[in-house]
Every structure is written in structure tokens, then in C-alpha cells.
Amino acid sequence: MEVEGIADLPLHTGHVPPYLIPIMRRLSSGIIRIMIDEWGPSKVVERLSNPLWFQGLNNVIGMDWDSSGSTTVTLGILKEVVGHEYGLAILGGKGKSSLRIPEEIDSLNFDVDKEKLKEVSKLVAKVDTTAIQDGYQLYHQSLIVSDEGKWGIIQQGMNEETKFARRYHWVNQASTTSVHDVAGLKSNSSVNVVMDEAQGARRVVLDLIRQDPRKVIREIEEAESMLKGRSNIMFWVNGGTESFVSPQAKLVYMKPIDIKKIGEVISKLNEFSPASFDEALLQGLGPSTAKALYLVADLIYREPPSYSDVANIPYDPFKYAFAVGGKDGVPYPVNRRVAYEVIRTLENMIERSKLDRKDKKIAFRRLKESIGRT
Structure with missing residues (x-):
């Protein structure tokens, strides 16, 4: 497994306005459903495990581009709309919800190594609190898993002094723990032992x-x-x-x-x-x-850990905030007309895809029947 990335986000107060919640649900549902149809659930796990892609999705559905709530709200919405029926599941969440990951793993109807998933969930949390110590206390963990056993973990910690939250992304793409370029703000008092x-x-x-x-x-x-x-x-x-x-x-x-x-x-x-x-x-x-x-x-032994923070800032995902606008009015308030146009477009694509699959099944059945008569 490997650290896929880290993102630092300021703590924001307030709640998602009621009008925006159904927009976020339908936008995220349409995007994820199309991705599953096109690439399969494992590719969705991989995408969500990338901090910049995740932030882009968060912006596109109307959440703040730089808010700590982008993690908790977006994953909460995704957990609601995904379910388990598409070969993809999102487990855990904020606070006490993260502690329910083991029992939610047990309830999965996927043919996966459930005990291994429980161990991974616990180990990743330990790495981001013990092997990496950067001043952030974890309060959120979501486990994203496909029916093929592909998993990703998104967790978030809070720094009481700086009033920033930091989001950590993991994905099972490598056999050893390594650190990629990640997005975040540098700290001068970090210690970690996951570096080579x-x-x-x-x-x-x-x-x-x-x-x-x-x-x-x-x-x-x-x-x-x-x-x-x-x-x-x-x-x-x-x-x-x-x-x-x-x-x-x-x-x-x-x-x-x-x-x-x-x-x-x-x-x-x-x-x-x-x-x-x-x-x-x-x-x-x-x-x-x-x-x-x-x-x-x-x-004493002259084998120091790394004192380099694992975060840097290679890319600014702010441009995705221009899709439908943001909850707090940055770069402008959510444009509901545009949002619903996008929703209708996505949902029409999903319906056409269903019809295409249905037509194909009918065609194959008729072909089989005609072959049987010859």
C-alpha cells in the first residue's frame, strides 16, 4: 500500500444549505454511475484515492473548494448515493462512524478478504498518527472498496493550533509503503519514518x-x-x-x-x-x-527519521470550483440552473446506457433463438 497524497484545508464553520444537498446527491450519483459503467468500480476507487481528483469532484458538486468539510460532506454524500449495488462501497465516516468500519466490512456482500481490510483500516490510521506525526489528530476515516478487492482510504485530521485540517489518501497500488508528491502546506515540526x-x-x-x-x-x-x-x-x-x-x-x-x-x-x-x-x-x-x-x-544510534513534511503544493485544483460555483459563494454562488442542466445531462446519459445494454441483451437473445431454429 502507498500514500497517494495529502491535502491541507482550513476549518470552515456552517452547514450545507438545504437546497444544495439534493444537487450534490444527484451530481455525485450521476458522475460515479457513469464512471462505474465506463471503467468499473475499481477505477473509481483509484480516482477517489487521488487528493486532487477528489478535490475536483468536491468542487464540481458545489462544495467549497478549500473547506475541511469537503472531506466529510462529500464522502457522506457519496456513501448515501453509492450503496453496495454497483460493486462499490464507502464505509466509515466522521467521528464514531469511523469506528464502525469493522462491522460495516462484515456486512459487505463482496467476495473480498474482510479480515485483511480490517487490518488495513487500522494500520493506515496508525501510520498517519504514529509513523507520520505532523500535528494533526485524526477524526475521520472512510474506506472505499470495490467488489474486486481494490481499496482506498481517505482520512482527515485536525490541527487545533493552526485551525487547519489535513486529508490523507491511501490506495493499494504497491507492495511497499512509499510517499508520492502530495498537496498540502509545509510544517517545520514534522517527523515521519515512512520515507525511504x-x-x-x-x-x-x-x-x-x-x-x-x-x-x-x-x-x-x-x-x-x-x-x-x-x-x-x-x-x-x-x-x-x-x-x-x-x-x-x-x-x-x-x-x-x-x-x-x-x-x-x-x-x-x-x-x-x-x-x-x-x-x-x-x-x-x-x-x-x-x-x-x-x-x-x-x-544515540545516528539513524534519524525524516524531518521533512510529506506535503507540498504541486497543483491548485481551484479551477474546478468554476463548474457550478461554491457553497460559500467562491468563486461565485452555486448556479442552480447550470447545476440542474448538468444533472439532467448525466441522468439522461445513464438512462441511455441502460437502454443500450437492454437492447444488446434483446439482440443477443434473438440471435440465440434464431441460431437454435436453424
Whole structure:
């Protein structure tokens, strides 16, 4: 699986006006139905997993081009209109709805590996809170899955200080975890170990979990002392010139470390003896403990995590906001006449497609009957 992209969005207040909800339902239903007819449900999963395509869809159906609600509202609308009958399902949602993903997976009538989907849902949430720590707390997760087993995950976190939300997109296109170019605003205090350059840090963290927890706690305390500018014997062995802490690390590890709590977590993980970093995440490695171990990997073992935020801004999808307008009047209020013209066009295309398929079935049946008479 791989990170397909990230988008940063300002928090907006207010609600979708009642007149706009049916427009959004019919527009999104028409677009998704045509895509399924043309390309199949798995291609729709792939498209929704792309942050820029998703943002474009959100704009086309009339939602704000830059709102945090573009995630929750658009996915909520899609979940309503898609159902399971087209070989596509959207599970989960905002807040408590995200916790119902496992039971919604069980209710799927698709021939897919349901236990694997449950594991993927949990693992992706852990990666975006623990392996990537960028100041955003997750409050939304949607799992999109096709009847062929293709899955994508869209989840969103909130940063209370900046008042921005960040949307994360995942898709099962690769056998290893990697990061693509993504859309978002850079942060100066991020840490992550999903980058290729952080393989050494992941390896060290796994090794630390398997060691005697008391030794690991001592190394965390030693690293914390180094973070505060206190030297140890190796500093003087190296001539008193060794630079211990990078400016990025100082920003990331500013908060004090709760040694007692972290020690309890490490002891439990040590009992499991995870075979991989992913397994450690699934067995309880959380953000605080992971960050303490990243600090040890950096300052003591010289295997730093990446301090580069996974977000950049390669493309601005604002132009799609000109399709029918936006909820908050940017770039202009939703043009209902244009929106309903588009809806009628889409729905007519769907009806013609149904008739074409029906005509084909009739033609094949008549051909079969005529062959049987000869």
C-alpha cells in the first residue's frame, strides 16, 4: 500500500444549505454511475484515492473548494448515493462512524478478504498518527472498496493550533509503503519514518522494542539529556565538537517525555516481540512512545527519521470550483440552473446506457433463438 497524497484545508464553520444537498446527491450519483459503467468500480476507487481528483469532484458538486468539510460532506454524500449495488462501497465516516468500519466490512456482500481490510483500516490510521506525526489528530476515516478487492482510504485530521485540517489518501497500488508528491502546506515540526531515507530509523525502533525495556528507558533518558544540551562521555571522546541535535529535531521533541507511561508501553510491546514495524504499530506502538524511540534512533544510534513534511503544493485544483460555483459563494454562488442542466445531462446519459445494454441483451437473445431454429 502507498500514500497517494495529502491535502491541507482550513476549518470552515456552517452547514450545507438545504437546497444544495439534493444537487450534490444527484451530481455525485450521476458522475460515479457513469464512471462505474465506463471503467468499473475499481477505477473509481483509484480516482477517489487521488487528493486532487477528489478535490475536483468536491468542487464540481458545489462544495467549497478549500473547506475541511469537503472531506466529510462529500464522502457522506457519496456513501448515501453509492450503496453496495454497483460493486462499490464507502464505509466509515466522521467521528464514531469511523469506528464502525469493522462491522460495516462484515456486512459487505463482496467476495473480498474482510479480515485483511480490517487490518488495513487500522494500520493506515496508525501510520498517519504514529509513523507520520505532523500535528494533526485524526477524526475521520472512510474506506472505499470495490467488489474486486481494490481499496482506498481517505482520512482527515485536525490541527487545533493552526485551525487547519489535513486529508490523507491511501490506495493499494504497491507492495511497499512509499510517499508520492502530495498537496498540502509545509510544517517545520514534522517527523515521519515512512520515507525511504528513514529505513534505518524503523529498523532501530524495532530493535529497541525487542531489547530489555529497562535498557531502552535508560537510552531514552540519555537522549532526552542530549536534547537539553547536556553532553556525555562520547562528546568529549570526539573532541567536544560533535553536534548532537539538529534544529528540526529540537522543534519535534519540544514536549517533555512521560518516561513511566512510555516504559509501560515498551514493556507490553516487548512481550509481543513484533516481527515488523507494521506489526509493532498494530500491537500498540503509539505516537508518544514512537517519538521517544525516534529520538533514541537519531541521537544515540545516528539513524534519524525524516524531518521533512510529506506535503507540498504541486497543483491548485481551484479551477474546478468554476463548474457550478461554491457553497460559500467562491468563486461565485452555486448556479442552480447550470447545476440542474448538468444533472439532467448525466441522468439522461445513464438512462441511455441502460437502454443500450437492454437492447444488446434483446439482440443477443434473438440471435440465440434464431441460431437454435436453424
